[in-house]
Amino acid sequence: MKFIHIADVHLFATPDAEFEWGEKRTKEIEETFEVIIDDCNKKEIDLLIIAGNLFDRSPSVEDLIFVDDKLMRLEKTRTVMLSGNDDYIVPGSDSAAYKFRSRTVVLPPDKTTNAYLRGINTCVTGYSYGKPEYTEHILEEIDPGRQDAINILVGCGGDKKHMPFKKEKLAAKGFDYVAMGYFRKPVHILKNRMAYAGSPEPLGPKETGRHGYVLGEINDEGTSIEWCPIARRNYVDISITMTPDLTARQVVDRLDERMMKLGNENIYKIIFRGFSNGNMNFDLTRIHERYNVYEILNMTISKEDEKTLRVENATNMMGSFIKEVNDSYTLSDGVRSKALRYGMEALIMAGENE
Numbered sequence: 190m191k192f193i194h195i196a197d198v199h200l201f202a203t204p205d206a207e208f209e210w211g212e213k214r215t216k217e218i219e220e221t222f223e224v225i226i227d228d229c230n231k232k233e234i235d236l237l238i239i240a241g242n243l244f245d246r247s248p249s250v251e252d253l254i255f256v257d258d259k260l261m262r263l264e265k266t267r268t269v270m271l272s273g274n275d276d277y278i279v280p281g282s283d284s285a286a287y288k289f290r291s292r293t294v295v296l297p298p299d300k301t302t303n304a305y306l307r308g309i310n311t312c313v314t315g316y317s318y319g320k321p322e323y324t325e326h327i328l329e330e331i332d333p334g335r336q337d338a339i340n341i342l343v344g345c346g347g348d349k350k351h352m353p354f355k356k357e358k359l360a361a362k363g364f365d366y367v368a369m370g371y372f373r374k375p376v377h378i379l380k381n382r383m384a385y386a387g388s389p390e391p392l393g394p395k396e397t398g399r400h401g402y403v404l405g406e407i408n409d410e411g412t413s414i415e416w417c418p419i420a421r422r423n424y425v426d427i428s429i430t431m432t433p434d435l436t437a438r439q440v441v442d443r444l445d446e447r448m449m450k451l452g453n454e455n456i457y458k459i460i461f462r463g464f465s466n467g468n469m470n471f472d473l474t475r476i477h478e479r480y481n482v483y484e485i486l487n488m489t490i491s492k493e494d495e496k497t498l499r500v501e502n503a504t505n506m507m508g509s510f511i512k513e514v515n516d517s518y519t520l521s522d523g524v525r526s527k528a529l530r531y532g533m534e535a536l537i538m539a540g541e542n543e
Contacts, residue, residue, distance in 0.1 A: 190309045190339055193229055193266075194403040194414075196240035196370025197388040198222055199275070201252065204392045210422075210456065210481045217421045218390045224419050225389065225402060226259055229266040232404070235309045237266050240370030240386060241273025241318070241345030248276060253287045260291035268293040269304050269313040273345040273370055277318035296343070301327075303334030311407075314364075315343040322350045329358045339407050345370040347385075356383060365407050366414070374398060381405075381412045390420050394458060394483060397424045422481075425451055426458045431489045433466030440471055448480050456481045465489040 200218060205211035229237055237260075244252060260268055270293060272278045278285050278298040289295065294304045298319030305312045312335035316327050323346065333340035342364040346352030351371055356378050359367050367383040373396050375387030386403050388396065400420035406413055427447055429440060448457060457480055461469070469489065476482060510532050 190235045190311055190407045191233065192236040192238055192341075192366075192405050192407070193225065193232075193234050194238045194240065194366075194368040194384070194386045194405060195225060195389060196345070196368070196386040197242045197273070197373050197392075198239075198390075199242055199245040199388060199392055200256065202245035202392055205456065205483065208481070208483060214390075214422075221389045221419060221421060223259060226262050228402075228417070228419075230262070230264050234266045236306065236311060236313070236341075237263070237268040238313065238341065238343055238368045239268065239270040240343050240368045241271045242275045242370060243270060243273075244276035246276065247279070247282060248284050250283045250287065253283060253289075257287075257289050257291050257293070260289070260293050263291065266292075267306050267309070269306075269315075269343065270295045271315045271343050271345055271370070272296070272298060272317040272319075274318050274321050274351050277320055279319060301331050305335055305338070309339070310337075311339040311341065313341045313343055316352070318345065323352045324350055325352070326354055326358075327352050328354045332362060333364055340364050342367045343370075344368070347371055359383060366405060366412050368403070375400065375403075375416065377414075377416075381414050384414060391422070391424050394424050394456070397426055399423060421454065423455050424458070424483075425455045426460060427451075428460045428462055431461055431463040431465045431469070433464060437471030441473065441475060444473075444476055445479070448476070453480050456483055458482075458484045458486065460486045460488060462488050463490075465491050 198218065200222060201215060202218060203211065204214045243256065268291065272284070272295070276284070296302045296304060296315045296317045298317040301314065301316050303312050303314050312333070314331055314334040316331065328342070328344045328346070331342060340363070342359065342362070344352060344367065347354060347369065360379055360382060369378070369383065369385045372385045373388040373392060376385040378384055384403050387400055389400055389402055391400050399418040400423065401416060401418040404415050404417050427444065429443060431440070444459065459482060469487065473485070
């Protein structure tokens with residue numbers, strides 16, 4: 190049995206709305222969902238698992254029809270969908286009343302439900318959200334739903350307010366696979382047995398790294414999964430280490446070269462680190478024209494900053510470090526200067542100067 194596991198698609202979300210590229214993101218999220226549908230057909234997938242938060246909100250009838258039309262394009266694939274903490278189902282809502290025309294099973298809220306798919310002898314068990322939060326360890330109490338069948342647990346959560354669990358307890362239940370949603374960055378929790386799919390498209394600056402879906406297969410030899418990146422864009426942090434001898438033009442050229450290699454479709458956070466010597470006044474117009482930059486962070490330390498830090502931190506860990514380096518007779522002046530600067534930066538980054 191071949192499956193694709195997705196979660197946290199957040200259809201109709203508007204990430205980065207305040208930026209120029211934000212106008213495209215809602216449409217790109219929809220297009221990436223369509224890519225998943227196409228991949229289900231190309232790879233002859235038996236089961237599409239949606240582990241919560243397909244929608245960014247409680248869906249309207251129009252939202253549900255939109256998704257149903259997409260799922261109708263599936264040639265072979267059955268779909269089992271869980272509602273999550275953002276698109277939870279409440280009694281009397283559009284999502285509670287809607288009847289899918291596609292071969293889609295939506296697990297009902299506030300109870301453990303088994304969906305048995307006879308054609309692929311697979312039982313998908315889960316507990317949909319009927320409200321935004323559950324502090325109980327609900328997932329740890331769910332057992333496989335059917336003997337002599339493939340058993341999959343689908344869940345959404347993992348922190349204190351959203352169905353907390355211990356992976357060891359879920360692993361001990363004996364499910365062939367545990368498909369998780371809620372955390373938007375992909376995580377392989379237990380080799381071939383349990384994973385967070387993450388969001389197919391990243392939805393915020395903290396969601397760095399590649400995004401996509403989990404492709405899996407369950408047969409007589411067991412379960413195997415692999416990661417398939419498909420995101421149109423990624424959030425990327427770029428760090429430039431400043432030194433007093435770098436010119437403004439060299440800094441911009443280095444940025445341009447690195448960002449060109451990574452791709453101008455990505456969304457960048459630029460971080461300047463190290464020590465500057467009055468060389469931070471450069472024109473980034475070229476960078477802004479060519480690339481999507483959501484934040485520029487100056488973490489450099491000037492000579493004046495260095496002197497101030499030495500005085501202000503004379504009695505703490507940083508002060509002890511500075512004294513130790515300055516009192517060392519084995520270091521040349523050049524090495525001593527670099528050691529001070531790099532060590533002070535590391536302590537500042539770690540928050541050890543408080």
